[in-house]
Amino acid sequence: MDLLLWRHAEAVDGTPDHTRELTERGQKQARRVAAWLQEHRPKRLAILCSPTVRTRQTAAAFSDEFEVVNALGPDGNVAGLLSATGWPDSSGAVLVVGHQPALGRMAALLLSGSEADWTIKKGSLWWFTNRVRDGETQTVLRAVISPDFV
Known part of the structure; x- marks a missing residue:
């Protein structure tokens, strides 16, 4: 299984939180990462998105076909992320467009075996896969993409 964690791009400050939109810079960040993802996308990619405006705008830079999942708000x-994505047992690939701190905690769990307060930069994408080697399940970090470098 491939699991891609994409933190929403830069959004305006303010309230209510769920209606905050991407800034102009955030729109550029989302388009840059979406362009990279378009070139490298895994096959059979399901896209799951938080219900906030900023995450839906980030996802829409890549595809109009995504499922809004309230648990990703x-x-x-991490429990909600695991449940929504089916990691590590699902087949295919899942792209989650979501928020801190859940995405960073998920990344920490996948790479270190325990949740920790890791930060995923706004607009950045972390791509994980899992495999079995010599009877041992392993998590592999395939890529970390920052909008500043694509």
């Missing part, structure tokens, strides 16, 4: 957690 700003108050989401």
